Amino acid sequence: MFDILTAILIAGLTTGALYALATVGLSLVWGSMGMLNMAHAAMLTLGGYSAFTLCTVLGLPVIVGFAGAIVIGAVAGGLLYVLIVRNLLKTDKATFEANVMIATVGIGIALENAILLTYGGQPLKQPISATGSFVLGPVSLPFQNMLIVLVVIALMAVIALLLGKTRMGRAIRATAQNREAAQLMGVAVNSVYFQVLVLSGAIAGICGVMVSSMTQLSPPLGNDPMLKAFIMCVVAGLGNLPGAVAAAFGLALLEAFVQYVAGARWGFPTLLFVVIAVLIWRPAGLFGRVQIRRM
Amino acid sequence: MNKTSSSKGMSINARIDLLVSLLLIAAAIALPFMIDSRYVMGQIVLALFYATIASQWNLLFGFAGVFSLAQMAMFAFGGYATAMICFYFGWNVWAALLPGALSAVVFSLIVGLACLRLTGVYVALLTLAIAQTMYLLIVTDTECFTMVGSICRQFTGGAVGFARFGDLGTRALLKGQWLAGNYAIIATLFAVTMLVTYIIVKSPIGLAFRALKDNPGYAVARGVNRFQAQLLVFGISAFFTGLAGGFYAAHFQAIGPGILSMSQLMFIIAITVVGGVGTFWGPLVGTIVLVAADELMREAGEFRTLGLGLIIALSILLMPKGLVGRLGDLLSWLRHRNRAAASAITFQEKPATTGK
Amino acid sequence: MSASAEPPVLSLSNVVSGYKGLQVLKGISFDIAAGDFVTVVGPNGHGKSTLLKTISGLVALTSGAIRINGEPAPAKPHTIAGLGVAHVPQGDMLFPEMSVLENLLMGAYLAPSKAEVERRLDEVYTLLPKLSDRRDQLASSLSGGERRMVGIGRGLMMGGQILLIDEPSLGLAPLIIEQIYGVIAELSRSGRTILLVEENPARVADLADHLHLLDDGVIVWSGPPAELLARDELLATYLGG
Numbered sequence: 011m012f013d014i015l016t017a018i019l020i021a022g023l024t025t026g027a028l029y030a031l032a033t034v035g036l037s038l039v040w041g042s043m044g045m046l047n048m049a050h051a052a053m054l055t056l057g058g059y060s061a062f063t064l065c066t067v068l069g070l071p072v073i074v075g076f077a078g079a080i081v082i083g084a085v086a087g088g089l090l091y092v093l094i095v096r097n098l099l100k101t102d103k104a105t106f107e108a109n110v111m112i113a114t115v116g117i118g119i120a121l122e123n124a125i126l127l128t129y130g131g132q133p134l135k136q137p138i139s140a141t142g143s144f145v146l147g148p149v150s151l152p153f154q155n156m157l158i159v160l161v162v163i164a165l166m167a168v169i170a171l172l173l174g175k176t177r178m179g180r181a182i183r184a185t186a187q188n189r190e191a192a193q194l195m196g197v198a199v200n201s202v203y204f205q206v207l208v209l210s211g212a213i214a215g216i217c218g219v220m221v222s223s224m225t226q227l228s229p230p231l232g233n234d235p236m237l238k239a240f241i242m243c244v245v246a247g248l249g250n251l252p253g254a255v256a257a258a259f260g261l262a263l264l265e266a267f268v269q270y271v272a273g274a275r276w277g278f279p280t281l282l283f284v285v286i287a288v289l290i291w292r293p294a295g296l297f298g299r300v301q302i303r304r305m
Numbered sequence: 306m307n308k309t310s311s312s313k314g315m316s317i318n319a320r321i322d323l324l325v326s327l328l329l330i331a332a333a334i335a336l337p338f339m340i341d342s343r344y345v346m347g348q349i350v351l352a353l354f355y356a357t358i359a360s361q362w363n364l365l366f367g368f369a370g371v372f373s374l375a376q377m378a379m380f381a382f383g384g385y386a387t388a389m390i391c392f393y394f395g396w397n398v399w400a401a402l403l404p405g406a407l408s409a410v411v412f413s414l415i416v417g418l419a420c421l422r423l424t425g426v427y428v429a430l431l432t433l434a435i436a437q438t439m440y441l442l443i444v445t446d447t448e449c450f451t452m453v454g455s456i457c458r459q460f461t462g463g464a465v466g467f468a469r470f471g472d473l474g475t476r477a478l479l480k481g482q483w484l485a486g487n488y489a490i491i492a493t494l495f496a497v498t499m500l501v502t503y504i505i506v507k508s509p510i511g512l513a514f515r516a517l518k519d520n521p522g523y524a525v526a527r528g529v530n531r532f533q534a535q536l537l538v539f540g541i542s543a544f545f546t547g548l549a550g551g552f553y554a555a556h557f558q559a560i561g562p563g564i565l566s567m568s569q570l571m572f573i574i575a576i577t578v579v580g581g582v583g584t585f586w587g588p589l590v591g592t593i594v595l596v597a598a599d600e601l602m603r604e605a606g607e608f609r610t611l612g613l614g615l616i617i618a619l620s621i622l623l624m625p626k627g628l629v630g631r632l633g634d635l636l637s638w639l640r641h642r643n644r645a646a647a648s649a650i651t652f653q654e655k656p657a658t659t660g661k
Numbered sequence: 662m663s664a665s666a667e668p669p670v671l672s673l674s675n676v677v678s679g680y681k682g683l684q685v686l687k688g689i690s691f692d693i694a695a696g697d698f699v700t701v702v703g704p705n706g707h708g709k710s711t712l713l714k715t716i717s718g719l720v721a722l723t724s725g726a727i728r729i730n731g732e733p734a735p736a737k738p739h740t741i742a743g744l745g746v747a748h749v750p751q752g753d754m755l756f757p758e759m760s761v762l763e764n765l766l767m768g769a770y771l772a773p774s775k776a777e778v779e780r781r782l783d784e785v786y787t788l789l790p791k792l793s794d795r796r797d798q799l800a801s802s803l804s805g806g807e808r809r810m811v812g813i814g815r816g817l818m819m820g821g822q823i824l825l826i827d828e829p830s831l832g833l834a835p836l837i838i839e840q841i842y843g844v845i846a847e848l849s850r851s852g853r854t855i856l857l858v859e860e861n862p863a864r865v866a867d868l869a870d871h872l873h874l875l876d877d878g879v880i881v882w883s884g885p886p887a888e889l890l891a892r893d894e895l896l897a898t899y900l901g902g
Contacts, residue, residue, distance in 0.1 A: 046426040097622055104518075105625065107425055108372055112578055113621045119571055120614025127607060177770070184756050184767050190719055191754040195819065196742035196771040233567075237437055240430040244423075275445040279438045286419040286431070 016149050018266045024155040026262030027162035028221055032239035033246070033254040034169065035213040040243070041251070042186040042206045044103070045110045049090065049118035050239075052125075053211055054232030057083045057218030058136060059125055062227055065137035072138050079215040087211020090117065091204045099203070126229040133226035138219050158220050165216060166255065172209075173251075182206055238262075238278070241285050322503070325586065333492050337485045346484050350556065352596045353491045357498050357549040359576040359588035361542040364502050367583030369514050369538040372425060375416060375432035376546060377570045378439050383409035383547025384554040384564070385461070391470035398471040402551040409547025410540050417539040421532055440565040466561025473555045487556050494552055498545045499589075505541065506585065510534055568610055572599075575617045581627025590628050668731035670695045670823055670854050671716070671746075676725035678715040685711040687878035688725065695822075698855045700865045700886070703875035704899060709858040710751050712875065713825045716856070717741055717748035729823070743771055745821030751828050751858075753812040757801035761792055764800050764811050768818025777820070785814040788844060806837035813844060824848065826857045830864060842868070862889055862900065874899055 032054065039047050047053075057079040065075035094117065098110050140153040173179035184192040185202045193199055214232075221235055242261055246253030261281055269277040340346055362376045387405030390396050420431045443461045450460035475486035505511055513529045554560040563569070572595065580591025598616070602609045624631050669692035679685040685708040693699050701709055714720040716727060718738035727734040729744050742748075747768075755764050765785060769778045786793040789810045795803065800811060809829060816824060829845065830838040846868055849855055859865055862872060866886045874882040874889065876899050882889065889895060 040426070046429065094618060094622060101625065108366075109621050109625055111372065111426065111429060112574060113618045115571070115574065116614040116617030116619075116621070118614070119567065120611050120618065123608075123611040123614060127611065180759075180763060180767060181770065183759065187756040187758055188754050190738075191750065191756065192767070193719065193738040194717055194742055194748045194750065194754075195767045195815070196739045197767075198737070198739045237434060241434055244427055244430050275441065279442060282434050282438050285434075289419055289423065289431075 012148065014270065018263070018270055020151065020155055021269075022263035022266035023259070024158050024224070025266065026259035027159045028217065028224070028235055029238050029242055029262050030255045030258035031162050031165065031213060031217040031220065032235040033242045033258050034166070034251060035210040035217065036236075036239050037243055037246070037251055037254045038169075038213075039206055039210045042182050043095075043203050044107055045095065046107075046114070047090075047207075047210070048111055048114040049121060050114075050210070050214055051232030051236035052118040052121035053083055053086050053090075053214035054218035054221065054235065055122060055125055055229060056086055057215030058222035058227050058231055059129060059218075060215065061138050061219045061222075062129075062134055062136060066134075075138055076216075076219060079219045080212045081215070083215020083218070084208045084212040086121075087207040087209070087214070088204065090114070090211070091207040095203065095207065096200065099200070122229050122232075129227075129229070131229060133228045136219065136222040136227050139223040154223060158224065161216070161220065165213070169213070169251075178205060238265075238281070241281055245285055245288065322585065326499075329589075330496070333496075337488055343484060346488060348596065348600070350484070350488050350491050352592050353488075353495045354549055354553050354556075355573065355576060355596065356589050356592040357491075357495050358546055359573050359580070359592060360495075360498060360502055361546045361549075362573055363577045363580075363582065363584075363588045364505065365538060365542045367577070367587070368506055368511060369535050370518060371421065371535050371539060372429045373420075373432045373539070374429055374570060375413075375436045376573055377565055378432075378436035379409050379413055379543045379546040380550040380553070381439065381560070381562075381565050382412045383543075383550030384560045385467075385550075386547070387551035388462075388467040388470050388554045388560045392467050396471075398473060398551075398555045402548060402555070405551040406544050406548035409543045409550065413539050413543030413547075414536065417536045421535045421539065436565060436570070440562055443562045443565070462561070464562060466559060466563075467554070468559040470558070471555070472558050473552075491552060491556065494549060498549070501541070501545070503585065505538070510537065514538075568613070571610075571613055571617065575613050575620075577627075578617055579620045579627055581629035581631075582625075584627060584629040584633070587627050587629045594628065667695060668728070669693055670730055671856065672728040672731075673716070674726050674728075676712075676715060676727060677723045678711065678720050678725075679723060680720070684723070685720075685878055686715060689875075689878075689880060690725075691873060691880065691883070693854055693856060695854055696852050697871065698849045698857070698865075698869050699871045699873070700857045700859055700862070700869040701873045701875050702859055702862045702865075702889075702900065705860065707876055708878045709875055710827055713748060713750075713827050713856070713858060716825060717746060719748075742819065742821075745819070746823045746825065747816040747819040747821040748825040749812050749816040749827060749829070751831060753808045755800040755808060755811055755815070757799070759800055760797050761800060761803070761811055762796040764815050765792070765796075765818050768815035769820065772818075772820060778818075781818050781820055785817050788817070788847060789814050806833055806840070809833060809837075809841055810844070813841070817848070822852075823854045824856070826855065828858055828860065830859065830861070838864070860900075862886055862896075866890055 032050070036047060036050050039045050039050075060082040061075040061079040064070045064078040065072055070078075094113050095110060098106055098113060101109065140157050143150045143152040144156065145151075171179075173183060181192065181197045181202055182205065184195065185197060185199050189199055192202075217235070218232060222231055225231075238261070239258075242254055242257040245261065246257040261284075264284065265277040265281055268280040272280075336349070337346070340349075358376060358380055361379075362373070365371045365373050365376070383405045386408040387398065387401045390401040390404055391398055416432065416435055420428045423431070444464045446459040446461045446463045448459060449457040451458045473487060473490060475483040475490070479486045513534055517529060517531055517534075550560075553564075576591035576595050577588055578591070579594055580589065581587030595613075595616075598612075599609065602612050605612065620627065626633070671693040673692075674690045676686055676689040677684065689712060691699070701712060703709055711720055715722060716734075718734070718736060718741040721736070729741070729746060734744075735741055756767060759767070765782060766778065769781055772778045772781065791807065792810055792814050795807060800808065803811065813826070813829070816826070826845065829841050833841065842864060845855070845857070849868060857865065857869070865872070869886050872884060872886045872889055873880045874895065881899065882895055
């Protein structure tokens with residue numbers, strides 16, 4: 011019984027950390043610019059493969075692979091802004107929301123396919139991973155899981171500090187809360203949007219490395235965490251970062267529990283049914299903060 | 306859609322729509338007599354399915370403003386329901402089509418009740434999650450439901466799906482010409498779908514949606530209930546999509562989870578976006594262009610999906626109103642130019658007459 | 662208007678602007694000299710707010726020209742803010758989920774140094790001591806009068822010499838309005854140039870040097886406030902008595 015509980019707890023906390031990271035990247039972009047980035051999954055995958063290329067193919071040290079995944083994710087985010095988002099922002103707000111979703115759906119599928127064409131479909135091993143476990147009496151904690159949870163906690167702290175304490179973070183939050191007022195204060199909102207996409211791309215890069223270190227590298231790698239992140243976002247309310255983190259851990263623990271009790275295939279459907287039940291019961295979302303945006 | 310059209314302009318647009326429809330019907334009748342290739346006919350039937358699904362997605366998104374990513378799920382639901390009714394109860398396909406479509410409607414209403422109180426992106430997120438769940442539940446289904454001979458059959462057909470549950474009866478009736486018979490049936494389905502879509506767009510519901518899009522606050526103040534109107538359109542669109550799913554299963558005599566894959570959904574979105582979101586003829590134009598492009602890209606084989614993704618992104622970037630929207634811009638530009646030219650001529654004539 | 666060699670700090674000539682399909686300002690021209698207190702009055706919905714938004718760049722100029730300190734004004738609002746034009750918008754437009762202090766710091770977003778931020782913060786706290794007490798409270802939790810003060814304080818934090826203030830009395834109790842105008846009078850005495858929009862000319866009778874009456878996108882009358890208040894027919898026609 012105790013073994014089972016710890017197993018569920020370890021699995022739930024680890025996936026919760028990964029979901030939290032995926033959700034934060036998505037939610038940050040939505041909250042500050044009203045953009046749902048459907049290409050986020052592909053950016054995750056890109057991060058994972060970047061680390062693979064740098065470490066396994068080029069034989070560079072692990073830390074370079076990790077940094078490379080961050081940098082390439084950030085560059086992908088920046089390019090997404092320069093090539094697509096910047097041009098769509100010129101249209102009015104109502105059409106922007108739908109158009110940017112469609113455009114990023116296209117970019118996402120193209121990027122995923124480009125990765126498939128470059129690396130092939132066979133699963134590859136992510137070089138950035140830890141083996142062994144930390145044994146404490148009856149409990150055995152795999153180093154890999156500990157590493158993921160620690161990295162995610164550290165990253166969350168960095169993101170929280172960046173948004174909460176720096177001038178750049180303040181400008182991002184100001185733009186999210188009142189775009190016109192931020193402009194009046196001298197904030198160039200276009201460069202804020204650029205920064206946000208670069209930041210979320212970097213987060214996606216790290217997230218991709220972490221996710222693939224738990225499983226394996228494959229072109230659809232990002233889709234599963236992204237789908238889960240979507241669910242977390244709906245529960246928490248998009249743009250609500252603390253809510254997203256709480257929802258990520260809560261739902262991941264629930265998923266781990268259901269997967270253990272009823273089998274792996276019922277994990278995600280259960281999450282979905284819980285979310286739909288919550289929404290029918292409370293359309294404003296679990297945290298009672300509905301963001302009315304028009305289509 | 307032309308927002309500022311006067312009553313006179315409306316009738317011109319309606320006349321254009323009527324003319325286009327008549328031409329298309331004539332072309333559709335002539336087509337089987339002109340094409341010998343079985344492959345081409347087969348692809349045209351497939352294109353008609355795409356056009357039907359895309360027209361219903363366009364009705365949902367372009368007119369009612371519901372960004373649903375469960376469109377292929379509705380299609381699959383209708384197809385699976387039809388196939389399962391035939392497979393498990395031994396019904397004739399024609400008898401199973403309507404219950405199949407209606408079960409898609411029930412499914413859509415449940416999904417709609419869950420999603421449509423939310424706005425924009427939340428609808429997209431939830432419908433995508435629902436479609437993916439449906440896919441995962443089908444492909445991971447390994448439990449034996451019945452035994453067919455010595456083979457284990459899953460309730461949902463599992464990763465294999467259903468086959469040999471009956472057909473549209475055209476093979477028995479028309480023998481070698483069965484494909485032309487199926488073509489006629491599917492073309493009729495498409496025509497009826499387009500007709501009903503046209504009626505909806507021009508009906509008070511269609512007007513209400515235009516009002517919601519132009520001025521949400523005003524429309525709500527005038528008693529337009531967005532939720533109810535969207536739910537209604539969701540159901541209607543699911544009916545025709547589900548019906549098309551049933552016909553699809555019957556035409557191919559098979560259905561599997563492959564139609565729920567992301568690339569199928571992408572193709573439908575690409576068709577609508579390239580043709581023109583929110584334009585009546587957009588999905589048809591998009592289907593013709595993309596199916597033709599797809600045939601050309603068959604040469605490029607593995608680059609097909611990459612190409613499709615880029616086409617979606619580029620067309621939303623370069624022509625947000627699609628080819629039909631671009632055509633509309635061109636027509637109104639020509640009309641303005643003609644008017645300008647006409648006024649320039651009368652202006653030139655004046656001094657000439659006074660000069661006499 | 663005083664005739665000096667200095668160019669006017671703000672100069673509008675034949676300004677036309679509006680929103681998609683709706684022209685609001687139909688040719689506005691006036692100058693404001695350094696240190697002047699100019700008020701635009703007029704009925705609601707006739708372009709007063711649009712006028713300020715056009716100057717600060719939130720609403721794009723359709724035609725005409727705006728000059729700031731003699732130079733043509735840039736198009737983007739954030740660059741105009743950089744020239745020292747502080748717009749205190751209608752309805753405050755605070756950042757609701759930031760503290761009072763963070764709202765004020767956002768005002769000093771373009772400040773050149775940390776020391777300068779501190780200096781401005783001291784100045785604002787001296788003028789509006791209540792903000793100092795409330796510094797850690799969320800903006801969304803403040804009362805209407807406190808919010809208005811944060812709005813003005815945030816504008817001052819921008820460090821500019823030109824203040825555009827939009828209906829500072831809107832929705833406030835008479836006692837609070839008096840306080841707010843007391844602060845504005847103080848700002849005017851400190852030498853700042855003020856362009857203020859108000860519905861009720863009586864409120865600015867003692868403050869404004871000059872007054873423009875805006876009706877349906879054009880200026881229909883200009884002069885000292887006392888003169889307008891003496892002309893009953895103007896008040897009756899444009900301001901409903």
